[in-house]
Amino acid sequence: MASTTAFFPSFRFPVPSNAKARLASAPRSGTISCGFSNGREPEEPPGLKDVQRILEEKRRAELAARIASGEFSVPQSRLRSAFRRLGPVGKFLDEMLERWVGVGDAQRLKIPQAKGSIGAVGGQAFFIPLYELFITYGGIFRLTFGPKSFLIVSDPEIAKRILRDNAQDYSKGILAEILEFVMGKGLIPADYDVWKVRRKAIVPALHQKYVAKMIGLFGKASYGLCEKLDKAASDGEDSEMESLFSRMTLDVIGKAVFNYNFDSLTHDNGIIEAVYTVLREAEMRSTSLIPTWEIPIWKDISPRQKKASQALKLVNDTLDDLIAICKRMVEQEELQFHEEYMNEQDPSILHFLLASGDDVSSKQLRDDLMTLLIAGHETSAAVLTWTFYLLSKNPHVMSKLQDEVDSVLGDRLPTIEDMKKLKYTTRVINESLRLYPQPPVLIRRSLDDDILGGFPIKRGEDIFISVWNLHRSPKHWTDPDCFNPERWPLDGPNPNEINQNFSYLPFGGGQRKCVGDMFATFETVVATAMLVRRFNFQMALGAPPVEMTTGATIHTTEGLLMTVTRRPQPPIIPKLETRTQIVNGDETVTLQEDQQGEVSVAPL
Numbered sequence: 384m385a386s387t388t389a390f391f392p393s394f395r396f397p398v399p400s401n402a403k404a405r406l407a408s409a410p411r412s413g414t415i416s417c418g419f420s421n422g423r424e425p426e427e428p429p430g431l432k433d434v435q436r437i438l439e440e441k442r443r444a445e446l447a448a449r450i451a452s453g454e455f456s457v458p459q460s461r462l463r464s465a466f467r468r469l470g471p472v473g474k475f476l477d478e479m480l481e482r483w484v485g486v487g488d489a490q491r492l493k494i495p496q497a498k499g500s501i502g503a504v505g506g507q508a509f510f511i512p513l514y515e516l517f518i519t520y521g522g523i524f525r526l527t528f529g530p531k532s533f534l535i536v537s538d539p540e541i542a543k544r545i546l547r548d549n550a551q552d553y554s555k556g557i558l559a560e561i562l563e564f565v566m567g568k569g570l571i572p573a574d575y576d577v578w579k580v581r582r583k584a585i586v587p588a589l590h591q592k593y594v595a596k597m598i599g600l601f602g603k604a605s606y607g608l609c610e611k612l613d614k615a616a617s618d619g620e621d622s623e624m625e626s627l628f629s630r631m632t633l634d635v636i637g638k639a640v641f642n643y644n645f646d647s648l649t650h651d652n653g654i655i656e657a658v659y660t661v662l663r664e665a666e667m668r669s670t671s672l673i674p675t676w677e678i679p680i681w682k683d684i685s686p687r688q689k690k691a692s693q694a695l696k697l698v699n700d701t702l703d704d705l706i707a708i709c710k711r712m713v714e715q716e717e718l719q720f721h722e723e724y725m726n727e728q729d730p731s732i733l734h735f736l737l738a739s740g741d742d743v744s745s746k747q748l749r750d751d752l753m754t755l756l757i758a759g760h761e762t763s764a765a766v767l768t769w770t771f772y773l774l775s776k777n778p779h780v781m782s783k784l785q786d787e788v789d790s791v792l793g794d795r796l797p798t799i800e801d802m803k804k805l806k807y808t809t810r811v812i813n814e815s816l817r818l819y820p821q822p823p824v825l826i827r828r829s830l831d832d833d834i835l836g837g838f839p840i841k842r843g844e845d846i847f848i849s850v851w852n853l854h855r856s857p858k859h860w861t862d863p864d865c866f867n868p869e870r871w872p873l874d875g876p877n878p879n880e881i882n883q884n885f886s887y888l889p890f891g892g893g894q895r896k897c898v899g900d901m902f903a904t905f906e907t908v909v910a911t912a913m914l915v916r917r918f919n920f921q922m923a924l925g926a927p928p929v930e931m932t933t934g935a936t937i938h939t940t941e942g943l944l945m946t947v948t949r950r951p952q953p954p955i956i957p958k959l960e961t962r963t964q965i966v967n968g969d970e971t972v973t974l975q976e977d978q979q980g981e982v983s984v985a986p987l
């Protein structure tokens with residue numbers, strides 16, 4: 384494995400420790416509420432904000448003075464200064480010199496530097512100090528600690544250049560090195576040559592008919608969660624929503640990618656534990672300062688390492704078995720392969736890939752499946768976790784959301800047609816993804832020299848594009864920290880990186896953009912709609928404060944403990960007692976039909 388540098392290192396910076404940014408920087412707790420709250424978290428004392436404002440103003444004034452003093456500028460060469468004094472002729476000579484030696488305006492500037500020393504930040508999510516530094520140093524700055532330096536990018540134009548316009552000159556760098564043990568050459572870490580072939584093979588598998596079919600799967604998985612919550616409500620128990628969302632999305636992605644029913648909402652077994660062990664190991668490696676997993680002897684004696692290796696072996700063996708089973712199914716079936724090919728019994732991505740005759744080694748296929756499993760699991764779980772946190776803090780949004788869901792869905796399971804009608808629900812997800820992007824930073828390494836934001840950068844630079852900063856930049860958003868789904872008009876287009884000009888990157892952008900964006904949007908919309916239709920959600924009394932920590936996605940430090948209560952049922956149109964049990968895979972749901980022929984899920 385190449386580099387041993389942790390990619391989310393801890394660090395301290397020369398900024399006042401509690402100096403929140405001018406426009407209220409991201410708080411350490413996840414509290415994002417704009418005047419509305421269910422009042423279950425202590426407020427800050429009134430004087431504190433003033434102190435922070437004064438400190439912040441002082442810091443900005445000092446910085447302005449340092450910039451004015453030329454601290455961030457490299458002196459021009461004497462020759463070029465002389466040319467500049469010669470008017471138009473000098474300008475011509477200057478340009479000639481520039482072309483000849485390749486020295487542009489850019490190279491006269493030095494990227495602002497933030498120096499830090501490696502040290503613990505007491506559990507603080509690493510992207511929070513990056514926000515403070517962004518407010519101080521701007522859309523691109525160099526963060527140096529010890530021998531290592533990173534470029535931190537928080538500017539939409541620069542992000543656009545790296546992700547889209549000059550994407551071929553950037554690789555996944557440290558991310559690929561750290562994830563290699565689990566994803567191998569899967570789509571996320573893959574270098575350009577492998578990526579190009581695999582992306583072409585995988586993207587067609589997520590065709591419209593497949594995604595429409597998945598809506599049923601999302602509905603059933605969400606229904607499973609409703610059953611769990613209903614039981615907790617009956618028993619008067621609070622529910623830890625983060626782990627429940629994680630289990631629900633694991634069940635979804637297992638079926639969707641390789642037709643495996645983890646059934647983790649109702650069971651705990653070896654394979655589920657193994658998946659979580661592997662995920663945690665990947666996250667630990669991505670946040671660890673010392674890469675103990677690379678030390679030869681330690682690797683063999685450390686109990687954690689041994690456990691991780693065994694877990695990975697179990698997951699890999701299971702994937703190999705699933706690939707073998709699926710191969711046999713494909714050999715026996717008579718379906719002709721075509722663009723929107725889908726096996727109704729097994730609509731999984733694996734089945735599509737094998738039926739397509741994709742000529743790929745089993746190892747590559749396993750890497751792809753593992754990548755899809757990881758990419759599509761924790762991301763969706765994190766989106767749901769933070770959405771429900773935000774909803775609990777913003778009851779006015781919750782009640783508007785519930786009104787929409789009541790009127791569009793009633794008691795039905797959502798269908799693909801409902802996705803267009805659940806407009807406000809979609810805006811809630813869009814806005815949740817703005818405030819809590821998953822992942823909060825995108826990682827790249829330059830493969831060639833380039834100019835970013837007017838600054839020259841060298842080949843081999845490690846770069847963090849802070850989506851967190853982009854999504855909360857006071858330059859681009861009104862009340863950036865405010866949870867306000869109304870900022871996206873219902874009759875407007877779905878916000879994405881193109882129509883927001885790279886200020887909004889919930890699914891990345893350019894050629895490495897997420898392949899599961901539609902899948903994930905529908906999954907989170909369906910789950911949100913089905914849950915708020917049936918329940919109200921409040922932070923539990925005595926719940927631990929909701930603070931952020933990070934691995935690949937933003938987690939809470941101590942879970943999201945909520946009191947979930949049943950909503951009173953709206954008036955029910957008399958039902959014809961036609962009850963049908965439908966079985967899909969291992970899941971059974973009872974449906975009923977009313978006099979208008981509308982099919983709905985039978986009450987829990």
Ligand code: HEM
Pocket residue numbers: 570571578582754755758759760762763766820821822825826888889890891892894895896897898899900902903904907
């Ligand atoms: C709400 C949930 C999701 C979010 C927020 C999300 C976000 C992202 C982002 C930001 C990227 C770009 C990473 C980069 O440029 O470095 C990405 C890539 C990717 N995502 Fe997602 N994702 C989600 C769900 C899914 C799902 C459900 C799948 C699969 C079914 C998936 C599969 C992938 C893959 C394979 C890539 C790599 C694409 C490439 O490099 O060509 N994601 N995702």
